[in-house]
Amino acid sequence: MESIYGLDLREIEALVASFGLPKYRATQLLERIYKKNALSWDEVPALPAATRAKIAQKFRLTALRPVEKLGADAGSSKFLFETEDGHLLESVLISQKGRETVCVSTQLGCKVKCVFCASGKGPFIRNLSAGEIVEQVARIARQTGRKITNVVFMGMGEPLDNFESTLKAVRLLTEPWGFALGARRVTVSTAGITPKILEFVRLVDGRVRLSVSLHSSKEEVRSELVPINRRYSLKELVAVLKKINRDLKREITFEYTLIEGVNDSGEEALGVAAIAKPLKAKVNIIPYNPVSEFGHKPPSAQTVQNFCRTLEKKGVRVMLRQTAGQEIDAACGQLRLDRARRTE
């Protein structure tokens, strides 16, 4: 059964009309779902009870069941949800500097299979629907009582591999009749599905922020870390990003997971600077958060500092993101993986 979360303005209007209700009922329903984040039909009093019962026969109001929450109320918290078909997905709330950012998952598992990521370890199950993506935001807002200010598509899955649902979720989050977040407060991250990047940026009119997982400035190293690089090379990726930056005047952020002895050399730092500088791109450095199967470690604090300094000296904006979530298994997909193992 389809969830109401995930229906857009036109679909809700059509739904309301199909029950013979006036158009203003659509506005009331949208208000209850996307502004008040209703989680039960009792929280939608504007609709007559008989109509609610009829709609409930065709649509679920929600499609996710909260399973577990890890982490302190301040800082980062991780949430595990169960889908209707019994699969687990996870989302993270990061409370920092007055911002409440929800990191959403877009797929159950991930086909990209980056070697350092827990999400790529298990099997790929399916794409999440737009409703399942945005309901993560609604549930976390309700569960914590926080006003969500930002959403990042950086949880389980490759957003551009679930193109239509990601696009719709972005609309639901940013439209005035939806969650009404400023488009600049939504970031979509990709491992580099090159043909989809340009299409996505064009379709969202470049309004949401684009973040690209770089992880190495060398083709062979990047192919080891992010296997999709064998299909869509770094050279091709950089060419597309240049086009986006030059023709569409859009900013790009790179994510760079720093792993000891793998991609933390001075030569790599110079290579990253050579890619980022012409694009005027910011680089987020994330010291690696160990996943038990991948036998690597984060670099020393000194190496991290040297790497950042080299970039800064080359005139690249750098943000060092600490692995604040280590104590709550905040590496993407890790909680879900651990839980699956415990269940086995």
Ligand code: SF4
């Ligand atoms: S880092 Fe992202 S793209 Fe790579 S395997 Fe994990 S979820 Fe997929």
